[in-house]
Amino acid sequence: MEGEINSTQVERMKISTYGSFLAESLADWSKQVVSLVEQKKFYGSVIQRELALISNLFTVDNFPNITRRDGKLLNFTKLLAWFEPMLTNEYCTVFNITCNMTGCGINDKCKLEEWCVNVGEEILDGKDLDLSPVQKEFICTLRNASIVLKNGNLYTGSMSKVELPHGWGAEFAGTDNASVIYEGNWVHGKKDGLGSLYTPKSKTPYYSGSMLNDAMWGQGVLYYASGNKMFTGLMANGFIQKGKLFKDTPQSQAISSVDETNIPVVRLNFQDTEISPFLPPAATSETRD
Known part of the structure; x- marks a missing residue:
């Protein structure tokens, strides 16, 4: 069903949860989700096919025209420069977990088929x-x-x-x-x-x-x-639509042009030859004629 978690590809999905699961790393978190899904104890909703840190959401596209208290537009580059070190150096240290900022399932741009x-x-x-x-x-x-x-x-x-x-x-x-x-x-x-x-x-x-x-x-x-x-x-x-036919010789000698106006004539001229199977079949009206 569309929107459900595929436990074989959970490392490529971003999943909304009601609360969080503590884990040593994003990989361990992913394994917990897979296990719970397979045991039918957890039903998440797939938002996007990647597992990413929350800081990836801090973009102008997601938060257009956000202003600070002084009326200036929020600078997301500066925001991330402040937030990500705090996330990795303080939050992850306090909870004793590994917060990788790069890698597969975090910030890769791989297509779904890759x-x-x-x-x-x-x-x-x-x-x-x-x-x-x-x-x-x-x-x-x-x-x-x-x-x-x-x-x-x-x-x-x-x-x-x-x-x-x-x-x-x-x-x-x-x-x-x-x-x-x-x-x-x-x-x-x-x-x-x-x-x-x-x-x-x-x-x-x-x-x-x-x-x-x-x-x-x-x-x-x-x-x-x-x-x-x-x-x-x-x-x-x-089937042949438009172009040139050649004689069966190494010199590539042209023997006929082909287009929609002369297909019936070409079909008649080259019936029972190697060319015939590649010519479009006769239309119903053409067969009656």
Whole structure:
């Protein structure tokens, strides 16, 4: 249910509570909340997906046009310069707790689909992580993994926190990595962005270009089984929309232009060829004619 605490991601949530739980650190506080949620003893309301110190709320956006007693606007930079040392040096000392001012779940700017990793906690390999540095203390990253997709095919590449393909990755025919059928960008489990499509066990793609919602969509290039260029131009929902067709030769000799005005003629001229499956199907009115 939207707004409920997800105990597997509580370190990325800001939670409203009726009172407070004493803890040695923010991590321990988070563990207490997870435990209470799982025991159904605590029902918090998720406000925002991060766990942060209260001083993070002291911004002009949250408190616009706040004036002091003398009528001057409140200077939040000076306020934080006074408040945060007091919070960390006095409050945290009195209660004997650790108040970290930076780190994952505190002041990271990671997107919901990214993982926050504290530097030093894990061994990071640049080959396996799509890194985007945030601060020296932590980084935001998409983690690489291998999973079996709903269609039964193997996926290897970047993953979101909800374990969907997100970022750069490859899909293989079947459950092993012997035959790639797509390599490129993914967004929340869908082929989206630049990528290349392959027929099973082929070493060369039959399409390279833009993808959208798992379909060839946008600027791209189609190829014959020989590897020679078949078409360059715009694709829409998996079919040729506008561009140029080429003869199956290494010289890329243009043989026809394609647009919405001549699709029926092109379909007739190239029926039963490698080009035919990529041409949009005939409309109902066109079939009657």
